[in-house]
Amino acid sequence: MNNLLAARELMAFTLAFHIVLASFGIAFPAIILIANWLGLKRDDADALRLARRWSKAMAVMFAVGAVTGTVLSFEFGLLWPRFMERYGDAFGIAFAIEGIFFFTEAIFLAIYIYGWKRLSPWAHFWSGVPMVITGIGGAFSVVTANAWMNQPQGFTLDAAGRVVETEPFKVLFNPAWGYEVPHMILAGYMVTGFLLASIYAVGTLRGRRDRLHRLGMLIPLTVACIAAPIQIFVGDTAARAVADHQPAKFAGFECVQETGPNQTEYVGGICTDSGVKGAIGIPDLDSYLVGFSSGTVVTGLKQIPADERPPANTLLHLSFDGMVGIGTALLLLGVWLAIVWWRRRDIPGTAWFLRAVAISGAAAVAALWAGWIVTEVGRQPWIVQGQMRTAEAVTRAGGIWFAFAAVVLLYIGLGTGAVLVLRAMSRRWRAEGDGDDAETPYGPAEPIGEASS
Amino acid sequence: MTKADVAAVILWIGATLYAVFGGADFGGGFWDLIAGGAERGERPRARIQRSLTPVWEANHVWLIFILVVLWTAFPDAFGAIMSTLYVPLALAALGIVLRGAGFAFRKSIRRLELRRAMGATFAISSVLTPFFMGTVVGAIAAGNVPADGNGDAFSTWIQPLPILTGALFVATGAYLAAVFLVADSRGAGDGEMEGYFARRALAAGLAAGALAVVGLVLLHSEARYAYDRLTAEGLPLVILSALCGLAALALLATGGRRGLRPLAVGAVVAVVWGWGVAQFPYLLPTSLKISQSAAPGPTLDSVLIVFLAAAVVVLPSLGLLYWLTQRQLLDE
Numbered sequence A: 001m002n003n004l005l006a007a008r009e010l011m012a013f014t015l016a017f018h019i020v021l022a023s024f025g026i027a028f029p030a031i032i033l034i035a036n037w038l039g040l041k042r043d044d045a046d047a048l049r050l051a052r053r054w055s056k057a058m059a060v061m062f063a064v065g066a067v068t069g070t071v072l073s074f075e076f077g078l079l080w081p082r083f084m085e086r087y088g089d090a091f092g093i094a095f096a097i098e099g100i101f102f103f104t105e106a107i108f109l110a111i112y113i114y115g116w117k118r119l120s121p122w123a124h125f126w127s128g129v130p131m132v133i134t135g136i137g138g139a140f141s142v143v144t145a146n147a148w149m150n151q152p153q154g155f156t157l158d159a160a161g162r163v164v165e166t167e168p169f170k171v172l173f174n175p176a177w178g179y180e181v182p183h184m185i186l187a188g189y190m191v192t193g194f195l196l197a198s199i200y201a202v203g204t205l206r207g208r209r210d211r212l213h214r215l216g217m218l219i220p221l222t223v224a225c226i227a228a229p230i231q232i233f234v235g236d237t238a239a240r241a242v243a244d245h246q247p248a249k250f251a252g253f254e255c256v257q258e259t260g261p262n263q264t265e266y267v268g269g270i271c272t273d274s275g276v277k278g279a280i281g282i283p284d285l286d287s288y289l290v291g292f293s294s295g296t297v298v299t300g301l302k303q304i305p306a307d308e309r310p311p312a313n314t315l316l317h318l319s320f321d322g323m324v325g326i327g328t329a330l331l332l333l334g335v336w337l338a339i340v341w342w343r344r345r346d347i348p349g350t351a352w353f354l355r356a357v358a359i360s361g362a363a364a365v366a367a368l369w370a371g372w373i374v375t376e377v378g379r380q381p382w383i384v385q386g387q388m389r390t391a392e393a394v395t396r397a398g399g400i401w402f403a404f405a406a407v408v409l410l411y412i413g414l415g416t417g418a419v420l421v422l423r424a425m426s427r428r429w430r431a432e433g434d435g436d437d438a439e440t441p442y443g444p445a446e447p448i449g450e451a452s453s
Numbered sequence B: 001m002t003k004a005d006v007a008a009v010i011l012w013i014g015a016t017l018y019a020v021f022g023g024a025d026f027g028g029g030f031w032d033l034i035a036g037g038a039e040r041g042e043r044p045r046a047r048i049q050r051s052l053t054p055v056w057e058a059n060h061v062w063l064i065f066i067l068v069v070l071w072t073a074f075p076d077a078f079g080a081i082m083s084t085l086y087v088p089l090a091l092a093a094l095g096i097v098l099r100g101a102g103f104a105f106r107k108s109i110r111r112l113e114l115r116r117a118m119g120a121t122f123a124i125s126s127v128l129t130p131f132f133m134g135t136v137v138g139a140i141a142a143g144n145v146p147a148d149g150n151g152d153a154f155s156t157w158i159q160p161l162p163i164l165t166g167a168l169f170v171a172t173g174a175y176l177a178a179v180f181l182v183a184d185s186r187g188a189g190d191g192e193m194e195g196y197f198a199r200r201a202l203a204a205g206l207a208a209g210a211l212a213v214v215g216l217v218l219l220h221s222e223a224r225y226a227y228d229r230l231t232a233e234g235l236p237l238v239i240l241s242a243l244c245g246l247a248a249l250a251l252l253a254t255g256g257r258r259g260l261r262p263l264a265v266g267a268v269v270a271v272v273w274g275w276g277v278a279q280f281p282y283l284l285p286t287s288l289k290i291s292q293s294a295a296p297g298p299t300l301d302s303v304l305i306v307f308l309a310a311a312v313v314v315l316p317s318l319g320l321l322y323w324l325t326q327r328q329l330l331d332e
């Protein structure tokens, strides 16, 4: 049991770390190419400078994303050998496809990053386009694997519980992929867009009010604000599908105790056996959201066998509310930008707007993590919904807590290193303009005589 | 050939490509590690960095490929290996994180001490990672992984043959890297570095050859099944590897350069396939056969389709990347 807890914490921690970088892998290429395209079309040196700087930052993030992703691949086997043994033949199909996308992404990333000087401008631009597609394809293949864990299908078991037949199409296009995949891709665009915009908003608040900062904020912010309303629509669809197919998860995050119609929607509060405490309740709304009528019956936790109920319902409930709350707030931020832009063709000038943008990035990351907590913790005690319990899947190896501690320390170092390197790069750009291309991770080789290690 | 055999061949193709490209990549780190003090090691380090930089990331996706094919096509073997050899596997994963971070960060750091620390991290983990991967392969070949997993965490790999295989991995990577660096230095018209790496390629080649011979002796005592097959069905590959290796050494010793790379690569590829032939038809000798561990047919079909798609999409892209690198178009 103790091992199980350690393994779950380790999995959750490493996934949470990776997913932030993966979000950049999904969305950063597109945002860079928008700047690149604007720069080429309008002969805009600032836009080109942004594209170029961002591509160098992407190199660092991609490297960290690649190593943390490799760790995840090891972890599947190291932490959950029974799960992989039993279901690798079904679950693995999506990951096999992922390989193609990551490979292609890594290749074109290298071409794009190192191609700035010697490739012709448009050839260079086009060398970046495959990354946009591979980012989306990579997200599809990984997230559809997770969707399969939530709504498994496309396999037959024999009496001993071994997978004897598989239907790859059914595995890939399971009932959950249709909302999980777009939800994650949009989350990638929101996280990347708002975080980038945050950085330039902070710079602007500190008095750097040049055109570069304006453009650096406007391009990613626009992308993220366009994604926000679509994201809410997709999330709403997801919630209804979860209520349908994973009633225990839904009851967990909405804290529904008794099955029945006219369920109250609670915002915030603490989930107890006798209902939500300290929340704002809106009568009938929960039933209405699930079935567009206050008479819709929603399954309550009490109807679910005790050993199949998700743990930590307060965590689930607050994570869900946090995600929805942040999603709504970010939508409003987009509305603010849209109104001011429509009336004045300009970014809202008040410091309050800049402050809101400055925290929007962290908020988007929080929503991303909250969503994954809802999905993963809400599925417990199952690793494969209705098929295999997480407790059956876990390794018997000892020392997982030790590994967990080591990984936390290692990742703190990794995260700190990445942030320091990115900050050093930005400081250097500010100090020296763009003359010093020799100083980025994959940048051009150093002139001989300067290298040292 | 059954579908399961086809999947095993795909797995081995992945292993071969990782041995060559990943191996050379690790080898670059090895030469970085022993290049000496900051001043003396300056030029070789710069050469190594220049050669590795654009292809570093792509070289390592082969590892992901191997893991994914293994767990999809042969889930039982994957579970057994992971639940037995988790110690060296976790250490290899640790090495991958440190290496990637060290490599990516070191150029961007200005403070000299920090930068040296990053460079050292990169170099040390370049040696440890292939070493632990080698112990995993050695333990599998020696038949130390039970089919239903949960073998002993230490005695399965802390043994002469796995440890020797680890050393062989390091030596082979160093050898390949030095051979590639000879060619790169020559391409860049740097005669001094060409000689520098040629001497090292010769030394590493001799070391790898010697380790391989000791390995055969150990195989005889510790992994009889593999030894018997290697000296029967696998004999042509052993001979091929020896011939390629000797010819490459002769070229290095006499200053010849034509055909050096293909010969060195050929020697390594023949060893990888020799290992495969030696194990056949077992995935885990002698407890789990390829056919017993294989996933259902449609899954194996998808692995094959994905592999063909990868060949169509990835290989040309990879070719483009290597071509652009060779033409120095990606140097900025």
Ligand code: HDD
Binding pocket: A150, A176, A179, A180, A181, A183, A184, A186, A187, A188, A190, A191, A231, A232, A234, A235, A236, A238, A239, A240, A242, A249, A323, A324, A325, A326, A327, A328, A364, A365, A367, A368, A369, A370, A371, A372, A373, A374, A375, A376, A378
């Ligand atoms: C920027 C991030 C972000 C934002 C603003 C939202 N979400 Fe979300 N949500 C995620 C990011 C996310 C995610 C990427 O973290 C998850 C985890 C699994 C998934 O498919 O997407 C997720 C999961 C997730 C699930 C669980 C799906 C499952 O278990 O299969 C539901 C029901 C919702 N979301 C609903 C919503 C609603 C109603 C939102 C309305 C405002 C919303 N999300 C905004």
Ligand code: HEM
Binding pocket: A015, A018, A019, A021, A022, A023, A024, A025, A026, A061, A062, A063, A064, A065, A066, A067, A068, A069, A070, A071, A072, A073, A076, A095, A102, A103, A105, A106, A135, A138, A139, A142, A143, A184, B057, B060, B061, B064
């Ligand atoms: C929702 C979850 C995930 C998403 C959306 C995602 C997406 C991505 C993306 C876009 C990249 C490209 C690297 C980058 O740009 O930073 C990446 C890297 C990687 N991811 Fe994840 N990932 C997720 C979870 C996982 C999991 C669970 C695994 C474990 C099998 C994994 C394995 C990898 C690997 C091996 C890489 C490195 C590939 C390379 O070198 O290009 N990812 N991931």
Ligand code: HEM
Binding pocket: A008, A009, A011, A012, A015, A016, A018, A019, A080, A142, A143, A145, A146, A369, A372, A373, A376, A377, A379, A380, A382, A383, A390
């Ligand atoms: C990327 C963002 C993700 C985050 C933040 C995340 C979060 C989590 C969390 C919190 C747990 C622990 C559950 C608990 O403690 O109750 C967990 C477990 C797990 N997740 Fe996810 N998850 C993510 C994506 C994925 C993806 C894409 C996959 C697979 C394709 C996946 C597979 C697993 C597995 C195998 C476990 C262990 C078994 C379990 O506890 O369910 N996760 N994850």
